[in-house]
Amino acid sequence: MESAAARVTGSLRQRVLTGELKPGEPLSQSRVAAEYGVSRIPARDALQTLAAEGLVDLGAFTAVVRGTSIAELQELYELREAIEPLVTRIAVPNVGRAEVAMMTALLDEMVSHPSAIDWLGANARFHALIYTRADRTRMIELTTQLRRLTDRYLYLHVDIFGETGRLNLEHRRILEAVETGDPAEVAELTRLHIAASHDFLLRHLLREPAPRR
Amino acid sequence: MESAAARVTGSLRQRVLTGELKPGEPLSQSRVAAEYGVSRIPARDALQTLAAEGLVDLGAFTAVVRGTSIAELQELYELREAIEPLVTRIAVPNVGRAEVAMMTALLDEMVSHPSAIDWLGANARFHALIYTRADRTRMIELTTQLRRLTDRYLYLHVDIFGETGRLNLEHRRILEAVETGDPAEVAELTRLHIAASHDFLLRHLLREPAPRR
């Protein structure tokens, strides 16, 4: 069974990620509680969880949907570029046929032009299939969290579909290197893959009017 | 003013870190609440916070003080070795005389043989003085958290004082490189500093009977 708090957390997370709840929007415990038909306690739990994930700010007065900034984006990508290649290097020797098969399927799924949310989901699962085999619980948790936060920038500021071609190609290269079984090569491709997304986002953000609040 | 939840969180954190609360010890909301003379809600908040920090496990039935393992230690140090040199490289160009002066004072403090808890505190502040100047909120937060978790292993399993000589020397080298203003050099010295602590802990842990639960 799923607790009310978990349900609210999951729903709010989606709504913040997709931009339905906009940066700066206040999320009071009472209103969240009323909206989901629960009491304030699970609403409060959900907001605390999301705050720990970095999706909302827990101000003194009321919680607000966290804003975005180029400085934060920079920081998030610096972390991803440091950690994901590390996990990759550790994981690749343990990646077997089962994972390769599933990654191939996910690659097809991404090529078949799904919605943005589905594409990003498949993308996350693609990389997760490698990372899981590193057997590093905390690293994987951290990676998931960082990826969620950067994906938010994609949702909010960018139309992905100009780039899926390049991204699909990079994924194919990564998959090939996985099959070859060269950890350092996969790690380096992963780093480049992340750096490319960073550049891509940066180009779009610098073109936008002003960082939304 | 400090909320009841914050007070409980801080106190429990100390008690878990120093080993007064041992790995595996159950922490029920009710007992924590009773012990601190508060209601269950702030106790619950405190346990959630500590769970997010990785100091307790939030099982289905009751929260328990998180255990230690060589695998987790490995993972924590891998992360620290990846992130702290990165923050260092970014921060060093912004470190000024004020920081160097304070770091010198902290170094003296550490040389003067304080208690383990004070030594570790000064040590944390020493490195934090560099990191702060990187202006990377999330990285610093993450670094703080990782350091706390590894410090716990020092408290639980090791008597530091065999090693303070080496550690003080490494700190002095780091400080010198900071004064010279060579980011790459400070970053590398930091990485080695962390790796040395990892090795040190590992040697002691492998000598112990069994990983405590």
Add this chain to the structure above:
DNA sequence: ATATGGTAACCTGTATACAGATAGAGCCAT
């Protein structure tokens, strides 16, 4: 027009109360 003070609406932190879930002790059958 601008500054000031008071008030109402809203929000959080915390306490208390209740229902459902879980673990462990003891009992029963084999």
Add this chain to the structure above:
DNA sequence: ATGGCTCTATCTGTATACAGGTTACCATAT
């Protein structure tokens, strides 16, 4: 004696209630 079952202690999740604190607005004074 042992395996399984039931019962009770305890625990968590959630609802509701209350006591401050904060914000914003409006009326009033300058």
